[in-house]
Amino acid sequence: MGRERELDPRVSAIAQYGYRLRYYRKKANLSQDALGARVGVTGQMIGHIETAKRPTTPEMSKGFDELFGLDAYFEELWWHVRREQTPSWFRDYVAAEARAASLRLFNPLLIPGLLQTEAYTREVLRAGQQDGKLEQLVAARLARQEILNREDPPWLVFVISESALRRVVGGPEVMREQYARLLELAERPNITIHVLPDDAPVYPSGGFTIFSFDEAPDLGYAEAVNGHGPLIEQRKPIEGLRVMFDLIRSTALPTAASADLIRALMEGT
CATH class of the missing domain: 1.10.260.40 (lambda repressor-like DNA-binding domains)
Structure with missing residues (x-):
């Protein structure tokens, strides 16, 4: 020793x-x-x-x-x-996420962090990281999921692109576990998951989040390069995000059909 x-x-x-x-x-x-x-x-x-x-x-x-x-x-x-362990540019996002009464989130590239398994998270964050730093980043991301298990969890509506679901991260075993996690979370009364099919007639350029609070105005967040971007407080841009989210959600699959697609992907891996 x-x-x-x-x-x-x-x-x-x-x-x-x-x-x-x-x-x-x-x-x-x-x-x-x-x-x-x-x-x-x-x-x-x-x-x-x-x-x-x-x-x-x-x-x-x-x-x-x-x-x-x-x-x-x-x-x-x-x-x-x-x-x-949270990058300085992302701290405002994490703070808003922890305080929000509801979140609406669209991600065209990856399964959102709040829904990721540990194995999926590790593969997403692995590139260019030393093992010690990687594990710290993984733990920090998974710690955000504590809001899912608190006594008064927020209302969460996710729209995930079909291409993000089909993108293989870490291999078939990692994806099977991730699909199963999505199906389990989708059964919770406060979590709604939609899939935006590849042939949907809407083409958003990037991911974004809308935070709603009990006694405060909404906040928005639109991803920039490498995810860096400030929170949005101005009324007009946030209203634009609301309109875009409603448009995306209206063209996404219903929740039951979304679950069927996720299940089919899981069974096919």
Whole structure:
């Protein structure tokens, strides 16, 4: 066994998380394997968290707090880790996504991040990334899906192009799992998934999102190069996105037919 790498907790939130987890684990006289068993992960995963190679999850953070008798310490620190791992240009989007009462989203290229499986996400983000950074990006994207499981989840309407569904990401096994995930999510009462067929008489140039809130004006977002783009607050551009979304949705397949297409793709892989 080599010497454990020492972290400087001052350099980043993820370093502080790892440093403090190791401190409390050793104070409780637990091995990495023993701690992992308490929260449902491997000891190797605990080691990766303690050395800032992998971020954690809200569920694990809550488990650490309960185990060590802490008052939401790791749960609150997790939010700082999540913010740290989110690119600065995308933070406003993630914040709006977390606050929205409803979202309408169109994606012509890929299955939207909120609906992606871990394997699909990893393949989408893999290009040009070192393994450690890749896993941090994957965890950050999957963390956004926490809004799907909260007690008051938002209303979500997705329109996904048929070409995005047919685009093979990571191979047949990854796609089968992803199709199954879409079918499972489509059964939830707050989630609607439409497929825009390839022969639909509408040709939007890029993806976009409309955020609606209980007591605030809508916000919009239109993808630019590499996904970079500011949130849209002006009334006219947002109204244009609403009109475009309604047009796209009107030419998309109904939900039952969309599910049938996804199921056929799953069975054909």
